[in-house]
Amino acid sequence: MTQPFRIPGAGRLTPAKIARFTFDGKAYTGLEGDTLASALLANGVHLVGRSFKYHRPRGFLSAGAEEPNALVEISRDATRRTPNVRATVQELYDGLAAQSQNRWPSLGFDVGAVNNLLSPFLSAGFYYKTFMWPKAAWKRLYEPNIRAAAGLGVAPEEADPDHYAARFAHCDVLVVGGGAAGLAAALAAAETGVRVILCDEQPEFGGALRYESGARIEGLDGYSWARQAVEKLAAMDNVRLLTRTTAFGYYAQNFVGLTERVTDHLASPGKAPRERLWQVRAARVVLATGAIERHMVFADNDRPGVMLASAARAFLNEYGVAVGRTIGVYTANDSAYAAAIDLKKAGVDIAAIVDLRDDPSGPLVEQARSLGIEVNPGRAVVGVGGRQRVSSMIVQPTGGGGKRTIPIDALLVSAGWTPSVHLFSQSRGKVAFDAGSQRFLPGLYAQDCRSVGACNGTDGLAETLNEAFAAGEAAAKATLGETSAGGGGNAPKVDASEDWAGGMLGSAPGAGADTTVKAFVDFQNDVTAKDIRQAVREGMRSIEHVKRFTTNGMATDQGKTSNMHGLAIAAETLGKEIPEVGLTTFRAPYTPVTFGAIVNHARHELFDPTRRTATHGWAEAHGAVFEDVGQWKRAWYFPRPGEDMHAAVNRECVTVRRSAGLFDASTLGKIEVVGPDAAAFMELIYTNPWQKLEPGRCRYGIMLREDGFIYDDGVVGRLSDDRFHVTTTTGGAARVMNHMEDYLQTEFPHLNVWLTSISEQWAVIAVQGPKSRDILAPLVEGIDLSDAAMPHMSVREGSICGVPTRLFRMSFTGERGFEVNVPADYGQAVWEAIWAEGEKHGACAYGTEAMHVLRAEKGYIIVGQDTDGTVTPNDAGLDWAVGKKKTDFVGIRGLKRPDLLAPGRKQLVGLKTVDPKVVLEEGAQIVQDPNQPIPMKMIGHVTSSYWSENCGRSIAMAVVAGGHGRLGETLHVPMPDGSIAVEIVSAVFFDETGERLHG
Known part of the structure; x- marks a missing residue:
């Protein structure tokens, strides 16, 4: 098999091994070291794709990463298919199989090309105007067809077998x-x-x-x-x-x-x-x-065979490939002459050089003339012949006049370098x-x-x-901390007798654009000079608006060859200088990056890291059913033989209130705030006052965003004057740490404070219930557990089972409770010791579901479940946690916004169903009148809902408009099988006076 456009002795690949490949099922040969593009060109193949919108024939524009046209699918086997690969970047190997894209049934005959005939109806912004009416047709007709036509390649459905x-x-x-x-x-x-x-x-x-x-x-x-x-x-x-x-x-x-x-x-x-x-x-x-070299904008400049001059030069001198036999050149700068000279020396016929400049001069221009190349200054290419490959160029003086048609099979263009x-x-x-x-x-x-x-x-x-x-x-x-002379005196020396055309600049982009024909600016998205001008006429003044109205520069090449053209044409149409029109934003990635490279190892079982607490093995051995909470595996419930989830949770909830329960709370976020200004920092980051909190005491804290809405909460213990042990929600651990660090570094850098995440350092065992103190007493050393010495909301340091501990007297169940913090390495050993004592008192292990029910019985909120990012402390009934005398903290100004003080805001309340056996669905909407016409006016929604064995009925929490003033009112929860009547009550369903906290 021959490669008719490979020039013997040219390029740097010979001698090289033959590489066999296929394109659209047809077999070809190339050389090892080729790109797919150079190998196809060596075989005389220029037609390699179809454009996105009009399905026009497209060939190679460039030889590098800026390529907008030659996007193909590469497949190694049935499971390895990669769409939208730039043929100019893909290196050739033996057995490579490539397919063209965005065409049916074939590349040569594409039914989608009918869009080119419909182009008067598909001009810039047509999608903003065409599919607005009738509204009902969008989902049924417009959207399915637009989605089917979208994209170039087809995403593979098979799992990626490669690794990264x-x-x-x-x-x-x-x-x-x-x-x-x-x-x-x-x-x-x-x-x-x-x-x-x-x-x-x-x-x-x-x-x-x-x-x-x-x-x-x-x-x-x-x-x-x-x-x-x-x-x-x-x-x-x-x-x-x-x-x-x-x-x-x-x-x-x-x-x-x-x-x-x-x-x-x-x-x-x-x-x-x-x-x-x-x-x-x-x-x-x-x-x-x-x-990056810029192309020229003229009628039908997208024909296969029209390419950048630098690309033709690269294909010749790197790969030994001529992009044609009779080549024309259209330029506005000297570097295109270098390509023409190299091709001429290699034996390729240069039909003519057409130069927009009236009087081009310089060594390269003179050298071209000396080789007998015809140079036509002050002229422009105003069109080309050919359908699926260029066959001629039409040349006309820039000032008007007679046209001349010159036969060619390739046209090199250059409007300078960007x-x-x-x-x-x-x-x-x-x-x-x-x-x-x-x-x-x-x-x-x-x-x-x-x-x-x-x-x-x-x-x-x-x-x-x-x-x-x-x-x-x-x-x-x-x-190195040294000073450089910076003069470049030791730089490699260049032989001044030789010219280097790599950086020469030409005229402004967009020269020669014709407003009456398809003169393309963005090849992949079929954006023409006419489209840019239309966008300006329709009111687009910023280049960012022009970009979005026309989609110029929004293709896979991200405007590398088109943005400057679009900018220049828009500026010319507006009668402004280019900088006045603005510049589009350069965003990452510079070129497309595969999902595989980004995802890397994070897939299958490694898609999200699995975090296990120190007691995971014990819980697994005791039959725990686990749930995923963030990245953690947490014991959900501990079923005994014959129990389903509901029976297990009911038993766990009752046991905690009658005796005691053990719960692994290790997943809570934990942060140490340390330093002379630790209390001052806490004053600013939380709503509560902290300066006067005594060491050894704890306080429930609320953290807000700047807008005044609840961001996170947790109990904070003061270990000493300059040290706080902060707990956060499980899901909020990382973001709270980032939030605090961000403010410390940017807003409060004057404070002498250090923040350390200690979430993984401490295992936390919650022992809750009337018997909790009796269970811990034989194991704890150096800490007096009496109510007088260690009241509710206090923290002490000592040891348990010979292991250092930070022991908190606190409760998320409403019962007498303790949270035992021990180094994580000792977590399971301490848990087993506590469990052995707990069994003597009839205690149980309980999971996250029972924890949720127990806290809901007491009306304790969970940030992220009972809040949705729009709840303030007042909405949640937590005004008492906002320091009344504080003059500054994060979110204080947000709390003063009129909309956050306006009546009728959604507020957290309790709900009791009129039928106590009915358990509401979380997320269900709440209305005042169930018989109102659809669409009904929703006034709230259910945030938490459970069956409470301790209360003997269903309980729920909800946010309801003006909820705090609606106690005793009956509302309704509409469901598909009928409306459910509910009464608004206090969110505290069990032990309303709170006596059980103190035993």
Whole structure:
């Protein structure tokens, strides 16, 4: 099998092994080292996809990660299918199978292409206007069809059989981009001895040096110098080199996310991971991410065979592939001339160069003319011929006049270069518009990083190397605490007699756009110049609004080739300068990242870490049924032979109130607040007063958000003047810690306080019930358990079973109760000792369900169940927990908002069903009149509902509008089989006077 467009002796792949692959079921051959794109082009295949909206034929635009058109599905076998893979990035291997997407029944004949004929009805914003009426048709007609048409590839339904790896890494200098600038920066930094990581998304370092034929450094051609630089770096112990690795996100404190493609290029990946996620924290970052060439905007510029000039040059000099036999060039800058020259020297016919500029000049222009290439200045390509591949270009003087048709089979375009400021912008750096070159460049830095080379607007090779070497040296020496000369004097020397076209800039984007035809700006989403202008006419003034109205830049390439065009056309239409229209936001990821890389090991049994308490084994051995609470496995109930859940829970609840029960409360969040200003901090973070709380005493605390709503609650014990033991809800442990730390660092940094999460350090055994003190007394040492010495809501430190303990006298059941905190390693041993004593008194072990019933009998709330983020302390009947004399705490201003003080707010109350045997459903809505017409006016909902064996009836809690003033009122809970009458009562159903707390 032949590759008719492979040029013998060209490129860097020969000699190389043959690699066999298929595309849409047809067999082809390529060479190892090819990308799928270069292999297809070597076989003369240009048509590789269909556009999203109009299903127009599409070919390759680029040779890199910015590719918007050539998205294919790659499959290794029946279970390994990956959609939306860029053919320009996918490396070829023997046996690769690729399928085109977004077409039916075939790529050559796509029924969806009828959308192109309907394009007058599918212009920008049509979806905002078309599907508004009739309203009833949306769910039945519009939505199903729109969803069926959405997307490009088809998500696989099979489980992913591959596995993925993850690494955390720290370095002194991270260099992103392995072209000339990145290599120079990495060399300069590495030579000082600091730890350096250099990453690049390509399989080989060198960047544009791999295909720039004119670059010479230190007497070597650019490619040879790059290889020599890599060999030098690879020999250094302080350097890590990562190829096939994309820096996709730049986050706070120089935290950069990288994805490494480990085996996607291998025919037999073996047991190696498919991808590796690197999470890198760097002292300093050097961005050498280069620039992206812009296409030209003209009629039918999306035809297969129309591609960027730099892409054609890469395909030729890297892979030895000619993208056509008779090639036209349409440009507004010099770098396209370099591509034409290289192709001409390789024996490819250059039909003509069409240059928008009236009088192009310079070494490359003159060299092109000297090779006999026809140069047409002051002219534009206004259209092309051909349907599924370009067959001609139509040329016209820029000032108007006669048109000329030139036969071609490929057209190279270049409107200049756009610096890749994506990662810089993600770092929260502010870009600045350079009016002279009409491009956005890095401006104000927000983190310790520097941009070098083309991404910084530096055009010449010598200037790039000097700048990069100085930046790498400065970054390294700053890490070492030294001062760098920063002059780049030791940078590699460039042979000035050679030209390097990699950074040359052309005219403003959008030149030559024709408003009467389809002149495409965004290829994947079929956004035209006309669409951009329509958006402006319809009132869009910000580029962000234009983007959303037209979907320009919202495709998988994230506007890498289209955003500047859209911005320039919008600015031209508005009659404004480009900066006045704004700039779209650069968001992570830079290029698409697979779900596998992100999820990594967190799937199947590792999808969510399973946390077990110290007594888990004991509970399991005693027949506990477990439930998942957050990431914890918690004993739900302990059934005995013949008992179902309800019988077990009823028995547990009765036993606790008659004798005692043991409950594992280890999952509660626990935080130590320590320092001279600990009490002052507690005053600010909680609603309650804390300064006068005596050491050895406890207090129930409420924590609010800024808006005044309850955020979390828990009992806090003061161990000493400068130490508090804080408990939180199980689900709130991590977020409360983050909440407190955030305020300490940002709002109260003047306070001398330290916060430490101790949730895992202490096992907590709750012993509740009238016999609780009798059970603990024989085991506790150094603590007087009498009511006088240790009253309710107190804490003491001593030992139990010879183990250090923090013993709290507190209750979540309303009974005399204690919570025994011991080091987690001793949790089960202490539990077993307490259990042995408890059995003597008829105690039981109880689970979370009984805990819920017992606390509801006493009207104790659970944050997150009885609150929903819109409940204030007053709504919950907890006004007593808000310090009346306090002048400041988090949420105090929120509590004063008029809407939080207005009458009629939903307030927490108790509910009793008129039929005591009926148990309400949690979440059920409450109405005043069950006979009112639908839709009924809902005035509240049930938050907690249980059968209470101790009360002999059902009990429930609910939030009801104006609930505190409705005691004794009868309301209704409408259900499918009829309305349930309920009476509003106090939320305390058992022991209303609270005497049992004190035994």
